Amino acid sequence: VSKMFPMHPKMDEQLAMAFSANEDEEEKHIKKVQNAFFYYGPYACQRLKRSLDYLNSLSAEDQQMLAKYRAHLGCVRTCIERNQAVIREILRERVLYPEADDMSSTTPSDRWEFDEPPPDVRHGDMDQNVLALDDADVEPLKILKAQSTLKLIARDWSTDGALEREQSYRPIIDSITEYFKPRDCDLRDVKILVPGAGLGRLTYELACLGYSCEGNEFSYFMLIASNFVLNLCDYENKYVLYPWVHQYVNNMKREDQVAAVRFPDVCPLKNPPKGHFEIAAGDFLEVYKTPHSYNCVATCFFIDCANNIIDFIRTIYKILVPGGIWVNLGPLLYHYSDVSGQNSIEPTFEDLCIVMESVGFIIESSRTGIRTKYAQNPSSMKQSEYQSLFWVCRKPNPFEEQSNMRRASREPYDLIVRNDTGEEDDQEP
Numbered sequence: 001v002s003k004m005f006p007m008h009p010k011m012d013e014q015l016a017m018a019f020s021a022n023e024d025e026e027e028k029h030i031k032k033v034q035n036a037f038f039y040y041g042p043y044a045c046q047r048l049k050r051s052l053d054y055l056n057s058l059s060a061e062d063q064q065m066l067a068k069y070r071a072h073l074g075c076v077r078t079c080i081e082r083n084q085a086v087i088r089e090i091l092r093e094r095v096l097y098p099e100a101d102d103m104s105s106t107t108p109s110d111r112w113e114f115d116e117p118p119p120d121v122r123h124g125d126m127d128q129n130v131l132a133l134d135d136a137d138v139e140p141l142k143i144l145k146a147q148s149t150l151k152l153i154a155r156d157w158s159t160d161g162a163l164e165r166e167q168s169y170r171p172i173i174d175s176i177t178e179y180f181k182p183r184d185c186d187l188r189d190v191k192i193l194v195p196g197a198g199l200g201r202l203t204y205e206l207a208c209l210g211y212s213c214e215g216n217e218f219s220y221f222m223l224i225a226s227n228f229v230l231n232l233c234d235y236e237n238k239y240v241l242y243p244w245v246h247q248y249v250n251n252m253k254r255e256d257q258v259a260a261v262r263f264p265d266v267c268p269l270k271n272p273p274k275g276h277f278e279i280a281a282g283d284f285l286e287v288y289k290t291p292h293s294y295n296c297v298a299t300c301f302f303i304d305c306a307n308n309i310i311d312f313i314r315t316i317y318k319i320l321v322p323g324g325i326w327v328n329l330g331p332l333l334y335h336y337s338d339v340s341g342q343n344s345i346e347p348t349f350e351d352l353c354i355v356m357e358s359v360g361f362i363i364e365s366s367r368t369g370i371r372t373k374y375a376q377n378p379s380s381m382k383q384s385e386y387q388s389l390f391w392v393c394r395k396p397n398p399f400e401e402q403s404n405m406r407r408a409s410r411e412p413y414d415l416i417v418r419n420d421t422g423e424e425d426d427q428e429p
Contacts, residue, residue: 033220036142041084043143048076072254079242079258086239090228147246149221151375154243156201157229157264167372169202172298175327175392187211193294195284196302200226207273215279223281230268237262250381285311292321301330307343310355317359320395331386356393366391
């Protein structure tokens with residue numbers, strides 16, 4: 001059965017040959033991701049068991065005062081089990097290896113009690129970034145990514161995530177619709193690429209406006225979950241998740257930890273976009289090498305996911321058509337910074353402005369201080385937010401390139417404008 005929203009590996013002939021040569025390793029990696037989803041329940045309940053064991057060791061007087069807390073922990077267990085049931089639904093179809101053996105009959109819930117971890121699983125404190133050995137069946141860090149995926153479903157495909165989506169996606173969408181107006185062009189001819197598409201909501205929203213949109217995603221956690229929402233959810237709010245059940249601290253009320261989130265708030269199968277829409281799996285730097293392929297590149301919380309951010313900027317410039325735009329929103333977290341075994345450079349925004357103009361971009365507008373949250377529990381006592389950057393860059397037409405190269409040597413200090421000042425960017429004479 002063909003999917004309404006296709007997901008496929010995207011690669012050129014050379015990359016396809018390399019992929020074929022390493023297919024066994026790729027499939028092994030995918031199975032590790034699937035295992036992380038499968039073992040979500042046992043690991044989550046291991047953490048719950050620590051609280052229960054300590055509670056049971058307290059004096060009878062203390063336990064009596066915490067009777068409602070004990071009942072609450074029972075609710076936490078129920079929520080974990082319900083999350084695991086949704087995960088089994090998410091995994092009922094293989095995304096890139098549909099011919100793989102059906103694992104549904106051997107899920108952890110069928111073989112082990114949730115109080116016991118499955119055999120041959122790397123152990124470690126799940127609250128720490130413990131990196132397991134590569135030959136482990138399940139890595140604790142991947143279990144954490146499975147938990148994070150549940151939060152991202154809430155961010156992208158529930159009414160609870162509407163505020164975060166408004167903060168992060170609205171400036172991007174508004175800039176694109178301002179640049180590519182329906183009265184000026186056929187939107188179906190405007191090709192937009194969204195690298196780091198995650199669960200696909202931004203790509204979907206742009207396609208709903210009529211643009212021809214392609215999302216690109218490297219993480220199999222994201223690909224598996226987005227495939228489920230886009231291709232397997234057949235009506236709105238069909239499923240219930242408890243994305244905050246793993247947060248044992250900073251809860252004002254017991255109900256905050258076990259708050260339910262329904263998804264999807266919009267059913268893509270019932271509400272197909274007007275424009276072309278697809279998700280392509282693969283490494284952004286490896287698969288996007290064809291010059292002059294897209295009218296627009298939209299990045300959201302993505303540009304800092306590179307070892308060398310300049311590689312991303314060069315690639316974006318290369319694949320844009322002359323006159324095309326790059327719209328970006330997000331912080332500079334630099335995901336590989338201080339990660340063992342990984343190289344990383346961490347340029348400031350000032351440095352990035354120099355890089356972008358040196359590569360050839362014309363910075364049409366930029367803002368700083370845009371308040372954005374990312375997969376935050378709205379009821380938590382602890383709230384984190386970024387003062388994000390936002391910019392629109394344009395790849396110049398050939399006759400503009402020489403002039404733009406002359407501008408590249410000037411440090412563009414005047415482009416750094418805080419969002420809350422209300423000031424306009426200085427204009428070039």
